[in-house]
Amino acid sequence: MKSVEKHNKILVSATKVFAKKGFFNARISDIAKEAKVADGTIYLYFNNKFDILISVLEEEIGKIIEQIQKAIKKETDPHKMLTIFVHKHLAAMKQNKNLAEVIHIELRQSDKLVKEYRNKTFKQYIDLISEIIRLGQEQHIYRKEIMPGIAKRAFFGALDEVSRVWTETSTSSYSLEETTEQVLSLFLFGMIERRD
Amino acid sequence: MKSVEKHNKILVSATKVFAKKGFFNARISDIAKEAKVADGTIYLYFNNKFDILISVLEEEIGKIIEQIQKAIKKETDPHKMLTIFVHKHLAAMKQNKNLAEVIHIELRQSDKLVKEYRNKTFKQYIDLISEIIRLGQEQHIYRKEIMPGIAKRAFFGALDEVSRVWTETSTSSYSLEETTEQVLSLFLFGMIERRD
Amino acid sequence: MKSVEKHNKILVSATKVFAKKGFFNARISDIAKEAKVADGTIYLYFNNKFDILISVLEEEIGKIIEQIQKAIKKETDPHKMLTIFVHKHLAAMKQNKNLAEVIHIELRQSDKLVKEYRNKTFKQYIDLISEIIRLGQEQHIYRKEIMPGIAKRAFFGALDEVSRVWTETSTSSYSLEETTEQVLSLFLFGMIERRD
Amino acid sequence: MKSVEKHNKILVSATKVFAKKGFFNARISDIAKEAKVADGTIYLYFNNKFDILISVLEEEIGKIIEQIQKAIKKETDPHKMLTIFVHKHLAAMKQNKNLAEVIHIELRQSDKLVKEYRNKTFKQYIDLISEIIRLGQEQHIYRKEIMPGIAKRAFFGALDEVSRVWTETSTSSYSLEETTEQVLSLFLFGMIERRD
DNA sequence: GATGAATGAGCGTTCATTCAT
DNA sequence: GATGAATGAACGCTCATTCAT
Numbered sequence: 001m002k003s004v005e006k007h008n009k010i011l012v013s014a015t016k017v018f019a020k021k022g023f024f025n026a027r028i029s030d031i032a033k034e035a036k037v038a039d040g041t042i043y044l045y046f047n048n049k050f051d052i053l054i055s056v057l058e059e060e061i062g063k064i065i066e067q068i069q070k071a072i073k074k075e076t077d078p079h080k081m082l083t084i085f086v087h088k089h090l091a092a093m094k095q096n097k098n099l100a101e102v103i104h105i106e107l108r109q110s111d112k113l114v115k116e117y118r119n120k121t122f123k124q125y126i127d128l129i130s131e132i133i134r135l136g137q138e139q140h141i142y143r144k145e146i147m148p149g150i151a152k153r154a155f156f157g158a159l160d161e162v163s164r165v166w167t168e169t170s171t172s173s174y175s176l177e178e179t180t181e182q183v184l185s186l187f188l189f190g191m192i193e194r195r196d
Numbered sequence: 197m198k199s200v201e202k203h204n205k206i207l208v209s210a211t212k213v214f215a216k217k218g219f220f221n222a223r224i225s226d227i228a229k230e231a232k233v234a235d236g237t238i239y240l241y242f243n244n245k246f247d248i249l250i251s252v253l254e255e256e257i258g259k260i261i262e263q264i265q266k267a268i269k270k271e272t273d274p275h276k277m278l279t280i281f282v283h284k285h286l287a288a289m290k291q292n293k294n295l296a297e298v299i300h301i302e303l304r305q306s307d308k309l310v311k312e313y314r315n316k317t318f319k320q321y322i323d324l325i326s327e328i329i330r331l332g333q334e335q336h337i338y339r340k341e342i343m344p345g346i347a348k349r350a351f352f353g354a355l356d357e358v359s360r361v362w363t364e365t366s367t368s369s370y371s372l373e374e375t376t377e378q379v380l381s382l383f384l385f386g387m388i389e390r391r392d
Numbered sequence: 393m394k395s396v397e398k399h400n401k402i403l404v405s406a407t408k409v410f411a412k413k414g415f416f417n418a419r420i421s422d423i424a425k426e427a428k429v430a431d432g433t434i435y436l437y438f439n440n441k442f443d444i445l446i447s448v449l450e451e452e453i454g455k456i457i458e459q460i461q462k463a464i465k466k467e468t469d470p471h472k473m474l475t476i477f478v479h480k481h482l483a484a485m486k487q488n489k490n491l492a493e494v495i496h497i498e499l500r501q502s503d504k505l506v507k508e509y510r511n512k513t514f515k516q517y518i519d520l521i522s523e524i525i526r527l528g529q530e531q532h533i534y535r536k537e538i539m540p541g542i543a544k545r546a547f548f549g550a551l552d553e554v555s556r557v558w559t560e561t562s563t564s565s566y567s568l569e570e571t572t573e574q575v576l577s578l579f580l581f582g583m584i585e586r587r588d
Numbered sequence: 589m590k591s592v593e594k595h596n597k598i599l600v601s602a603t604k605v606f607a608k609k610g611f612f613n614a615r616i617s618d619i620a621k622e623a624k625v626a627d628g629t630i631y632l633y634f635n636n637k638f639d640i641l642i643s644v645l646e647e648e649i650g651k652i653i654e655q656i657q658k659a660i661k662k663e664t665d666p667h668k669m670l671t672i673f674v675h676k677h678l679a680a681m682k683q684n685k686n687l688a689e690v691i692h693i694e695l696r697q698s699d700k701l702v703k704e705y706r707n708k709t710f711k712q713y714i715d716l717i718s719e720i721i722r723l724g725q726e727q728h729i730y731r732k733e734i735m736p737g738i739a740k741r742a743f744f745g746a747l748d749e750v751s752r753v754w755t756e757t758s759t760s761s762y763s764l765e766e767t768t769e770q771v772l773s774l775f776l777f778g779m780i781e782r783r784d
Numbered sequence: 785g786a787t788g789a790a791t792g793a794g795c796g797t798t799c800a801t802t803c804a805t
Numbered sequence: 806g807a808t809g810a811a812t813g814a815a816c817g818c819t820c821a822t823t824c825a826t
Contacts (some may be wrong), residue, residue, distance in 0.1 A: 411698075412698070413698060414697060414698040414699070416612035417698070417699075493698070496696055497696045497697065497698055500692055500693045500696050501610060501693065502607075502608065502609060502610040502613070502689070502693055503610065503613070525779065528779070532781060533780065533781060534779045534780065534781055535777070535779060535780070535781045536781075537773065538770070538773075538774065538779055539762075539766070539770050541762070542750060542753075542762060542766075542767055542770045542771070543770065543774060543779070545746070545749045545750045545752070545753065546746035546747075546749065546750050546770075546771055546774055547746070548749055549745040549746045549747070549748055549749025549750060550741070550742035550743070550745045550746045550749075551742075551745070552745050552749065553741045553742065553744055553745025553746075553748065554738060554741045554742050554745060556741070557738075557741065566735075566737070566738060570735070570738075571738055574734070574735050574738045574739065574742075575738070575742055577733065577734075578734065578739060578742055578775065578778070579774065579778060579779055580778045580779055580780050581731070581777075581778040581780060582774070582775060582776045582777040582778030583721065583724065583730045583731060583734055583739070583775055583776055584729065584730065584731070584776050584777060585728060585729060585730060585731045585732075586782075
């Protein structure tokens with residue numbers, strides 16, 4: 001097995017273990033067993049336990065973030081951009097449940113390094129939303145009263161919490177399509193019934 | 197000092213320490229020092245470290261949840277109910293930042309007992325939102341296409357993430373009033389600009 | 393309740409608790425609860441936990457030892473003296489099972505103070521046996537080859553182990569009389585069948 | 589060092605420490621230091637502190653018990669069997685003083701697991717005595733009035749207490765041979781002087 | 785004298801990390 | 806590079822003892 005493959009195998013195993021037990025309850029030996037390597041081998045690829053978590057965040061989550069960012073930057077229509085954002089995000093969360101769990105749980109950690117990651121890479125991701133909103137406001141599609149700095153948080157929080165439904169329940173629950181449609185509809189039109 | 201007061205002092209200290217370091221990095225001795233009691237004293241009031249976290253969730257958060265639930269149940273107008281919910285929730289989060297941090301971080305834990313709490317008390321809290329939405333739908337105020345089960349999550353997720361702004365930054369940032377107004381406006385009217 | 397009575401009540405309670413859990417597993421609060429006093433009260437009557445054990449040994453066991461010593465010193469016939477020793481010892485062990493348990497278990501402790509007690513008071517008790525044997529040898533009743541220093545230990549060890557039967561089993565098992573008779577017969581006549 | 593050797597080294601060290609301080613006063617770090625390993629290493633070979641004691645009982649004592657049992661089963665003459673039993677037991681106690689101390693002290697513990705060991709393996713050992721006595725009675729060598737169930741206890745108690753003399757005193761005291769001879773003579777012929 | 789809440793030293797145990805093989 | 810036995814720092818928790826009431 002090539003070095004890169006082993007690095008990745010450990011990362012995927014760590015994601016699985018972190019998802020199941022949480023970072024602090026996960027043991028290096030759990031990850032090693034899951035990856036079918038010796039405990040010591042892990043330290044050939046990562047500096048320490050925390051480095052593994054950071055790597056999961058940076059590499060695993062990073063890949064998804066990058067994908068979504070790319071897909072959006074091809075578009076110019078704010079509506080379509082938002083649609084892509086919502087759909088891709090929820091799809092990724094539904095597909096890779098272990099990673100979703102890690103995002104839900106570990107991204108909140110009070111740890112300095114985790115906060116750092118959230119403030120750098122993850123902030124860029126969320127800021128995509130505010131950029132889209134601003135774009136929409138410039139094109140007079142979105143209401144100018146909306147404050148993008150607050151709206152981006154509301155939007156991401158909604159997506160995050162909504163996607164949790166798939167990691168919580170093993171039963172089918174909501175489909176990806178209806179969830180995407182609901183969230184978009186909610187943020188675009190609001191809840192109020194119009195009679196015009 | 198009366199027993200109840202000391203119980204409470206430890207709880208407040210624990211909330212502060214958990215907020216700063218997170219549950220797993222918090223030491224019993226940290227909490228003891230913060231509460232100005234001996235390590236052993238803590239065990240006169242709580243069974244173990246985890247029991248303290250659960251108590252923070254159940255007692256401290258519980259109080260706030262109860263308050264909000266009460267305030268809402270006096271109202272009958274869905275709009276006013278939502279307004280109260282948003283305002284009270286954000287006000288509580290802004291006022292008690294330590295507790296807010298604990299909610300943001302620890303409520304996500306993969307631990308069984310924490311999940312249990314989230315599934316019991318906390319679910320009731322979130323379900324308040326779906327009830328209000330259903331009420332609004334019956335009164336033809338809210339669009340019938342909205343699925344309350346998804347909307348409640350989006351709504352709570354938005355509130356939760358939005359309120360994080362106050363624990364993250366020490367600078368003034370957004371005011372309570374404008375944040376409340378923004379979130380309400382977003383969920384009620386959506387982002388799309390109407391020209392009617 | 394007079395001071396002396398409380399002192400005694402604690403001692404009896406301690407004997408019971410030590411018998412049940414052993415010295416190290418016994419907690420001061422166990423003894424306090426058994427004696428129906430507050431934890432702190434115990435320290436008005438004893439210096440520390442170990443002092444209680446020593447007091448049990450010295451006072452409770454001491455009383456019995458004294459009784460037996462007195463009864464024997466009234467006699468002059470070695471046979472009768474041995475008979476009294478065996479009977480009284482076994483009777484005491486069967487009667488006060490908690491105390492018997494403490495003798496069985498705690499008298500062995502490697503602790504310095506316990507060893508000291510065993511070397512002082514308890515040695516005197518066991519030395520009663522060697523004195524009786526020597527007396528018998530002088531009167532040409534007991535074989536002169538018997539070494540009293542070894543025989544006294546064999547004798548006491550036998551009594552101690554034999555009496556354990558009553559603390560081990562809740563069922564009736566052997567009676568006091570047959571046990572006394574057996575031990576005496578064994579040490580006096582040995583096991584070999586004589587055909588004379 | 590092979591795994592088995594280290595396991596054994598810890599066991600021997602533990603026996604020494606238990607002998608000196610007693611189980612409850614012995615610290616894991618004492619045993620580790622004695623065995624020249626790190627504290628944590630002990631837990632690679634034993635589950636917990638108590639497991640070490642149980643292992644000392646089962647493995648160390650077990651070896652001796654087995655040896656003696658084997659040696660006896662080769663014999664058919666009750667007298668010779670008893671002689672072997674006494675000699676081997678006392679020899680083992682005199683040779684391995686640490687183990688002797690542990691037998692003297694820890695085998696009495698009120699702990700459930702210790703009692704269990706005493707009731708299983710150790711009982712078998714003591715029952716060897718009653719079997720020999722019964723055998724002697726069938727061959728009309730030993731008096732039929734002797735109750736083997738009581739005599740076995742008296743016999744073992746005598747041996748146990750007699751062997752204590754070597755762990756108590758550092759001075760030479762009694763030799764192995766004279767002690768063996770005395771105990772045998774005592775139990776076979778009793779103390780009474782015969783004039784026939 | 786009596787209480788029992790408070791104390792804090794002390795220890796068993798865990799587990800991330802190292803390093804000889 | 807890979808292993809996994811060994812390490813030892815770190816911490817939750819207990820409980821004998823104290824002392825203000």
